[in-house]
Each structure stands twice: as C-alpha cells, then as structure tokens.
Amino acid sequence: MKGLKTIKKKTGMLTNRLLKLCTFQYLYLTAILIFVLPLQSCYYDVIVTDDQSQSTEVSLKNNVLPIFNTTCITCHNGVTALPNLTAGSAYNELISGNYVNITTPENSILIKKIRSGHPYEGALTETEINRLVRWIEEGALDN
Numbered sequence: 001m002k003g004l005k006t007i008k009k010k011t012g013m014l015t016n017r018l019l020k021l022c023t024f025q026y027l028y029l030t031a032i033l034i035f036v037l038p039l040q041s042c043y044y045d046v047i048v049t050d051d052q053s054q055s056t057e058v059s060l061k062n063n064v065l066p067i068f069n070t071t072c073i074t075c076h077n078g079v080t081a082l083p084n085l086t087a088g089s090a091y092n093e094l095i096s097g098n099y100v101n102i103t104t105p106e107n108s109i110l111i112k113k114i115r116s117g118h119p120y121e122g123a124l125t126e127t128e129i130n131r132l133v134r135w136i137e138e139g140a141l142d143n
C-alpha cells in the first residue's frame, strides 16, 4: 500500500511538472506570437515596398500624364506656344523639344523647371517630381 501511494505521489509530481512545462511552453509560444510575428510582418512590409519601388516601372500613361493633366495643362494645352503637355502631344513635345535628359535625369529641362518652383512653389509634391525623374531614368518610354 505504501508503494502504491509513493507511485501515486510520484505520478502526481510528474504530471505537475509536465503541466508546468506545458504552461511555460504556451507562454513561450505566446511571447513569440506577440513579439516576433509583428516584427516579421514589419520586415516583410519593408521588403515588399522596397521591391515595388525597385521593380515597378513608371508608365507615361498611368503615372506621368495624370500629373500633367492635373497641374500643367491649364496653360500647356497647345493653345499657346508653350510645350503642349496634353495626353496626345506631351510625349512628342518632351522628346523633340529635348526637355528630358535620359543620361542625367535631374538635368532635364522638365525637372529643373519644376524644381525651380514652376509653375509655383509646391505645385508638385516631392513624390510626383520623383515619379517624373524615375520615368526619365527608365528611358522616358512611350508607355
């Protein structure tokens, strides 16, 4: 009888230990879930954005013309002698008028003019200007 009690006691102790171990593991897992996973998702976020900025091509039609449409064509619309920046003409005007410099995009007349505060300071956001620069960097394609 005494032996049986010891066994029961020992089994009890073992179960307790196992339970403690399990609880500890749960805590450990929870800690991982709470701290490590969000960090990982941040890491992935950064990678994804980075990838996008590296590999996504800037398109004339989707990224450049909309900027001209919103901010430039009130004046650059073909009615005056100014470079015509409306959808049908902008590309030819920019290329034939040498307004873009593919080797040194920042030296493009188009970019220098905008950076000098044309048509007024803050007319385009830094993001928009960078998009134009990127379009030129990528070869100023009719895309």
Ligand code: HEC
Pocket (backbone or CB within 6 Å): 067, 068, 071, 072, 073, 074, 075, 076, 082, 083, 099, 109, 110, 113, 114, 118, 119, 123, 124
């Ligand atoms: C309020 C009218 C107006 C708006 C809006 C305007 N421009 Fe102009 N732009 C002019 C005038 C006037 C000139 C000629 C005088 C000068 O060079 O500043 C000019 C000149 C330019 C030139 C130089 C042309 C050359 O032959 O040297 C470029 C490039 C240009 N604009 C680009 C743009 C772009 C890009 C936008 C939109 C972000 C824009 N402009 C918005 C009136 C405007």
